[in-house]
Amino acid sequence: MKNISIYIILIFLSSCQVSPENPFDEKIVKIDNNLEKISKEDGYSGTVLIAKNEDVLFEKAYGYANLAHQVPNKIDTKFGIASMGKMFTAVAIMQLIEQEKLKLNSKVGETLPDYPNTVVRDSVTVEQLLVHTSGLTDFFNDKFEHRAKHSVRTIADYYSLFGDDNLLFSPGSQFRYSNAGYIVLGMIIERLSGDNYYDYVKKYIFKAAGMENTDNYETDKSIANIAEGYIMKDEHDIWTTSTYMKGARGSSAGGAYSTAEDLLKFALALKNNTLVSEESLSLMNSNKNQNGYGYGFSLNKFNDTEVYGHNGGAHGVSAEIDIYKNLDYVVVTLSNRGALDGWVDVRSMIREELAGSTKETNKYLGTKKLIETYETEGFDAAITKLKTMEGNISDKYLMDTANKYREAKEFDKAIDLLEILATEIPDSWYIFSILADTYLEAGNKEFAIENYHKSLKLDVKNEWAIEKLETLE
Known part of the structure; x- marks a missing residue:
């Protein structure tokens, strides 16, 4: 388990020079450098391990296991x-x-x-x-x-x-x-x-x-x-x-x-x-x-x-x-x-x-830029950018970001991102159902009802929408 290759150990020495005979050296160096950038200023908390067969090529911990007591994460820290x-x-x-x-x-x-x-x-x-x-x-x-x-x-x-x-x-x-x-x-x-x-x-x-x-x-x-x-x-x-x-x-x-x-x-x-x-x-x-x-x-x-x-x-x-x-x-x-x-x-x-580079990573990076556009330039600018992306977005990333705003009680932002997602995927009953839930949490009963109906129209068996509409109407 601990058979760490010597050339990888050398990566962590300040005088290390990457060996041209081992192209994987360069990948590990880049990963290590990028992880340092991401984790800087509280950007990542956790552990990373990379192995080839039984040889551990890279393992490192970042951030805190317990913030209140400033207990740092270690490579053997247990995580859910x-x-x-x-x-x-x-x-x-x-x-x-x-x-x-x-x-x-x-x-x-x-x-x-x-x-x-x-x-x-x-x-x-x-x-x-x-x-x-x-x-x-x-x-x-x-x-x-x-x-x-x-x-x-x-x-x-x-x-x-x-x-x-x-x-x-x-x-x-x-x-x-x-x-x-x-x-x-x-x-x-x-x-x-x-x-x-x-x-x-x-x-x-x-x-x-x-x-x-x-x-x-x-x-x-x-x-x-x-x-x-x-x-x-x-x-x-x-x-x-x-x-x-x-x-x-x-x-x-x-x-x-x-x-x-x-x-x-x-x-x-x-x-x-x-x-x-x-x-x-x-x-x-x-x-x-x-x-x-x-x-x-x-x-x-x-x-x-x-x-x-x-x-x-x-x-x-x-x-x-x-x-x-x-x-x-x-x-x-x-x-x-x-x-x-x-x-x-x-x-x-x-x-x-x-x-x-893969379709998945490109979707993630493109969606990240879309969200940044919304956060810096507003809803209309994000819709304009969306039209240029030709469907190359991560609906999960947009949904997760919307949920993050929702949990923070920033309902306007959560609703905006869900509306952007609904613009891109107008045939998803699930998106309209989540949008309706969010409007309801924000206290907008009228728009909640409207979106529950949209969801139900796309999936007539959506029992959640049926129950909500029975209560609201």
């Missing part, structure tokens, strides 16, 4: 990893399949015959749950927001937040990222293994891979050497802890904590077939559904380089692992702040240095 935990759930499912306790085409009801929702029980398959084509909804909903967070502690507790919801579409017909689907997978793991989910992954994944500093987060317990999550609460640049915004414990949909070095161990255990067979891993990172998501892994292609892994985002959590298939690189970025508080810049910069 949110949805990255879906990788662990998918590995557990593939282990059970290898043990012939389950099949990819097994219906939910074959393992959970008492599952209350008959449509899910009789028609949704394990594979559909893994690849987010089940039609199941999410548990980050109104029930979650109004439930005491300390009471959300088991897989069953999470199920109770969505179990009565109807499917959004016929299973297998569409792709929609679903945290609820991974809760059902957790229920299947518990039923087939006889262990609760947390004990299973601890025994058969964390311990098997040598991940001594990884476990499922319990927010009301004291955990040594863990970074506190922070969000920018208002326009006065005040950081506040995000712990109160989470459930009391993570789930099969995500919510563990880990370190950069433990996640490298996980990647190596996957590649060395310690956790699953070569055949299973090949299935897991295959893009057979052509939606950029395998079995528990996000799938990317940066120029000619195939990359699999997963990211995780929550309040005060930004994390990702990229496993480069052909180049044998593993990149881990962990932060205890939001995605737009330096982490996206770091992630995008490293990808561009390792694999070259």
Whole structure:
């Protein structure tokens, strides 16, 4: 784990001269220099690790694990990893399949015959749950927001937040990222293994891979050497802890904590077939559904380089692992702040240095300039710039920035960015629904109703819009 190449160590000596025989030297130097620039003036808080196979080429920590006590992050600091935990759930499912306790085409009801929702029980398959084509909804909903967070502690507790919801579409017909689907997978793991989910992954994944500093987060317990999550609460640049915004414990949909070095161990255990067979891993990172998501892994292609892994985002959590298939690189970025508080810049910069400029990084950089145009020149200037971009924008980046303003109670700015996004993607029911929510929070009932209607027109099954309109009208 600590086999750091000598030429990389030399990078950190002030007298270092980059060797022309090792072009990767230059990439590491650029990454290091860029990270210093980004982290300067509180621009990034977290850790970065880059390895090739078992050799760690670069690892460094930035910022603070605890702002109140000025405790600095270290390379072995534990960070929340949110949805990255879906990788662990998918590995557990593939282990059970290898043990012939389950099949990819097994219906939910074959393992959970008492599952209350008959449509899910009789028609949704394990594979559909893994690849987010089940039609199941999410548990980050109104029930979650109004439930005491300390009471959300088991897989069953999470199920109770969505179990009565109807499917959004016929299973297998569409792709929609679903945290609820991974809760059902957790229920299947518990039923087939006889262990609760947390004990299973601890025994058969964390311990098997040598991940001594990884476990499922319990927010009301004291955990040594863990970074506190922070969000920018208002326009006065005040950081506040995000712990109160989470459930009391993570789930099969995500919510563990880990370190950069433990996640490298996980990647190596996957590649060395310690956790699953070569055949299973090949299935897991295959893009057979052509939606950029395998079995528990996000799938990317940066120029000619195939990359699999997963990211995780929550309040005060930004994390990702990229496993480069052909180049044998593993990149881990962990932060205890939001995605737009330096982490996206770091992630995008490293990808561009390792694999070259990509459509994704260009979209991010272009969208960043669009937002800067709005912030410096106003709404009309941003709309003018948008028209020149020919659709080359990151809707996620715009949405995340709007949400950041919304959380800071800067509703005018949040609404402007959502209106810009709606101009670019006028057929998205989701954008109009979020826009309506934001107008409602801002106290503008008339515009909230108008946008809920727009959302409902685009998706007549949008139950959230239906419920809101029934209340408002």
